[in-house]
Amino acid sequence: MRILIVNPNTTASMTSKAATAARAVAEPHTEILARTSKSGPVSIEGHYDGAIALPGLLAEIRDGEAAGADAAVIACFDDTGLEAARALARMPVVGLCESAVATAAMVAQRFTVVTTLERSRVLIENLTRHYGMAGRAKVRAADIPVLELEDKSSNALAKLRSEIELALHQDGAEAIVLGCAGMADLARMLQADYGVPVIDGVSAAVKQAEALVSQGLSTSKRGSYAAPLSKSYSGLVSALALPPG
């Protein structure tokens, strides 16, 4: 089984971290194919970055499927482009936020997502509502720029811990969801420290992707995710030659 991990920002060290997290939970027979977007911002922080990342992301989805991927993971906690990628692909495509909250809901009744910046807090709160978790999930921002997570000397971890502690003591959180792909390497340590489940979105999504493939499920092509209609494209995006055929 080949699982494609697409990092929709252009920072290769984040792709690498996601791939490592993915391989740590993947089955022995699963091959992790990690791709970094070739077009877009160096990090995704808020609605604008998420939008501008889409053509690059969709090109990797298309190319990855053509190269034989059986399922794809979009490695950004904002689940940017998830609906469009499902329309484009036949293979299953899963998002980090979607996978992480579905996972958290199986080990806890109430949980808190801790994300990076305030500008992403409401965005993720809206996502958790869309996924049906309005009454179960709270969202907190730890005031950490995404790329600060790549810098070991930053105090990002201290900020993250501080917000996790507030979640446990003020929100009544029974589990914690790490709300950024760049936090994938921290889940096990934090889980050990706090004694509650700590869910990393990359790991959760890889397992969901494997689960869908194992069950022989692919994205429904009836209704919302019907394949894009054949039509003309102009300008920059025409260079992407999307969709195929």
Added chain:
Amino acid sequence: MRILIVNPNTTASMTSKAATAARAVAEPHTEILARTSKSGPVSIEGHYDGAIALPGLLAEIRDGEAAGADAAVIACFDDTGLEAARALARMPVVGLCESAVATAAMVAQRFTVVTTLERSRVLIENLTRHYGMAGRAKVRAADIPVLELEDKSSNALAKLRSEIELALHQDGAEAIVLGCAGMADLARMLQADYGVPVIDGVSAAVKQAEALVSQGLSTSKRGSYAAPLSKSYSGLVSALALPPG
């Protein structure tokens, strides 16, 4: 006052139709600036087209604001790119679906949106939920490809009428919302024929844009719509040089 109408698909005749609808309801002192996206699909039908249209759309938002627009309307009923455009701009930006359902809710307690293709039905249903209208709005698809609305010889109008009649008799609709920018020219005729309010999204959005400007309101830059952080962009989208500064 200058209101920018951005057509996020590349079909100029739809831009022209939207501009005509906009001018029909705009105040005498409002100038309507209509722009057609230079990069993207000829029509937006479903999640994929909506995503691929974003860079072109956002470039027009940026350029339009730089050229002095006081507010912008994204002339696609899917409200594609609305959140990203608000993050990019300081001026108010409004969507067609958002404006149309807010408008319908002031003249009716229950209403039905009639859109084009089945692939857009759930997308718009999700939007109406996001806008808080889950219990008030139903959505129907009339099985009309968007560009068929540009072809006078098609039976698009007959299909649309048929679905409106089902809305009135089966849904208990008290008003009808036309769920595609390409239907902007039909609202008044259908309202006269059926004797219930028929709302066109372009008209509704232009009035909301004017209303926001008149009240001295601009997009909040606190939280969700904070201005994009300055960062590097690679690949195709770097050619757009977005965001400015």
Added chain:
Amino acid sequence: MRILIVNPNTTASMTSKAATAARAVAEPHTEILARTSKSGPVSIEGHYDGAIALPGLLAEIRDGEAAGADAAVIACFDDTGLEAARALARMPVVGLCESAVATAAMVAQRFTVVTTLERSRVLIENLTRHYGMAGRAKVRAADIPVLELEDKSSNALAKLRSEIELALHQDGAEAIVLGCAGMADLARMLQADYGVPVIDGVSAAVKQAEALVSQGLSTSKRGSYAAPLSKSYSGLVSALALPPG
């Protein structure tokens, strides 16, 4: 275009303040017709006052429409009598709370309504839910009796500022809605001071009324707002001779 502003309490200075706010945002060709109810309480604070104000309010709606109004605004943030007025009138009728939250939702994803007394807080919270804003709007009471807003020597403004600051820092509010018609004169100053959109209900409602008229929309007479059936009325309200014909 003639927009009727009905103040459903009997305090003329509040009518005057609302009319001033209305004229400040109205189009040059819009005539603002302000009427003060002749029957009811001097201020509306809670459910009881809102109910007892209805006959006087409805008489002004009827008389205002007969006198040629094209749309009406009920100038009380509780939206008292809004549904009844819509059933009575053919012209569009809009409420302050309804208009203000629809407006706030176009410039911010999360916002807080600051109203006067605790007894109105849950009432307005229920309204915002009814308008579909349950997940987006918080409501706070600043402990200000309505008529204190008419007294420049009171510390009403200080209380209001204090609650706005809590909204910004504790609620994560991206915009503020002023939850009383009597605060209409304060919006621009507070917006300048706090750097976030501050929405006044009277201004918002006038623009919605103009928007509906410009679009050729009137209240649906199909279903919820069908015209009152002709029937006998006894006692006090029979003196009102409502509804006409």
Added chain:
Amino acid sequence: MRILIVNPNTTASMTSKAATAARAVAEPHTEILARTSKSGPVSIEGHYDGAIALPGLLAEIRDGEAAGADAAVIACFDDTGLEAARALARMPVVGLCESAVATAAMVAQRFTVVTTLERSRVLIENLTRHYGMAGRAKVRAADIPVLELEDKSSNALAKLRSEIELALHQDGAEAIVLGCAGMADLARMLQADYGVPVIDGVSAAVKQAEALVSQGLSTSKRGSYAAPLSKSYSGLVSALALPPG
């Protein structure tokens, strides 16, 4: 114990029917005090009638409490004036719709309310949502003017039966709620005929009123239902001298 039944329309035969239904379920020691409003419409059909009935209704609530009532029932299925009456009174006040849906929810998981006219259908649907029954209750209108229920020769009963049968077979209703005070005499017969619980709002409300009094509960005066503030009233409603000193 003395339970006040206020009929907020001015038709004495409906008061009498409600009083009969009330006495049929009341405890032996409960005295039913039935009052007909002296000011308002002969029947309440839709938002306008409900609003215009309020001063007359509130006067009876006040006078009934002064005369020693321990609790009150507002005998109209629209629960018109319920919040205002609670603010005015210290005694508990209950509504028919509120009581009937709470009762139905204890004998069935899904039920349908059958009301009179289409104009009341959405009004009652909104009420059931406000009472938290959005997912459990459906509402149907049987196209019966209220006063037709007073006319034995009408085909009102046939229309009602037809709608109940649709509720059972199309809605999956497990119980039926009769959505008009004027149907109070029909519940037992229909229950026998259809073999499912059939709930009459008057009966349900009387039992809720007794229940509250037996438990020593009265309307909370903290927050939403705080007693009306002392203030001046002008015009017609000033003749009502409400609220008491």
Added chain:
Amino acid sequence: MRILIVNPNTTASMTSKAATAARAVAEPHTEILARTSKSGPVSIEGHYDGAIALPGLLAEIRDGEAAGADAAVIACFDDTGLEAARALARMPVVGLCESAVATAAMVAQRFTVVTTLERSRVLIENLTRHYGMAGRAKVRAADIPVLELEDKSSNALAKLRSEIELALHQDGAEAIVLGCAGMADLARMLQADYGVPVIDGVSAAVKQAEALVSQGLSTSKRGSYAAPLSKSYSGLVSALALPPG
């Protein structure tokens, strides 16, 4: 009328306390039949205890109905087994949480449930949501083991008072619901002390049971609560010989 009170835990002193509370509010002609489960835990604290108590509880429901009960109350605030008991019985069966929140909602718009242990807090929060009170009810845990309520020398009352005070001052509670059957003896005292309605679930449920019987209502046997199908049972539960017939 005979009302069966089933205590689903095996602690007789709690049965006795519930029976006393029941008799204090029951009508003179109502006979209270109190039964203690013969199989299960000494107290119900959380999901596991609630599940393990079911066979014992259901046996008492069956035997109580066979012995002539007209309605039953399950005397545990978790409403454990409520749906199963309704399927088993023809008589009405009511729960404490269900009855208490329906009662609170008639005297207050916002209220707080104060329960015993943190492990029950989310369980009751989920119940209040299921009963449609998501927006009206908050839930707090006072950190009191259930059996501590039976011990007069404990500081359970002080903990309870402390949480009630937080509910009034932080939640804006207009009424308090006592969230454990073992608090039934405290309601009147606390109501007197705090001046807001304080609702005890046992009292509320007894009145709902009486109300249903007085109205001639029994559990719907159409759909969700259809009688158990006749089938074989093995193992321990076969000793219960459930269901009859």
Added chain:
Amino acid sequence: MRILIVNPNTTASMTSKAATAARAVAEPHTEILARTSKSGPVSIEGHYDGAIALPGLLAEIRDGEAAGADAAVIACFDDTGLEAARALARMPVVGLCESAVATAAMVAQRFTVVTTLERSRVLIENLTRHYGMAGRAKVRAADIPVLELEDKSSNALAKLRSEIELALHQDGAEAIVLGCAGMADLARMLQADYGVPVIDGVSAAVKQAEALVSQGLSTSKRGSYAAPLSKSYSGLVSALALPPG
């Protein structure tokens, strides 16, 4: 990895079918341990059967964990006992309905669950709401007694097909969820026939269980699922000696 499948009814052929479905999707290194409850009904159809099955189910959970299981699946689509099992166990425990709807939501935006009997329809509808899928999932009953699924000569399959076709054509379903563990053998065939994803709950749950174990997640013991407190048990359930310790 050892995954425990507990069939909470006492019909061994259903356990066997579930184990076969489980092994078909499990990873090569996953051992499926299937256990049939020793105490309870031969099939679970509705609330009563679900309740009476709990002690037998919980005994198998306890014994299975003691025997080294790493995670458990409760093989009944009603998710009976899921919360209690999570409180009892440290290992993750997953339900069929919960897993199936989370899975369906990753390949489709709208889907329909087809279950067996009408008495289970609302039960599952309530479950899907509890899991946050109120707006995405419909539920239909095919009028098939559970054990009829074990009888190849029955017309169960024809009834199931008929309901799937209604789901596709009337509900706009984009995927189908089979709403009974006894349908596990039919998913692949139906998926091939209808060309939309068809999800079997047993398969979905096994993959979720594996996913949780691979991620090193176990049930949170903070809050809702805290381990049962040590206390006395009487009567039948005391023979189960639950919980351990």
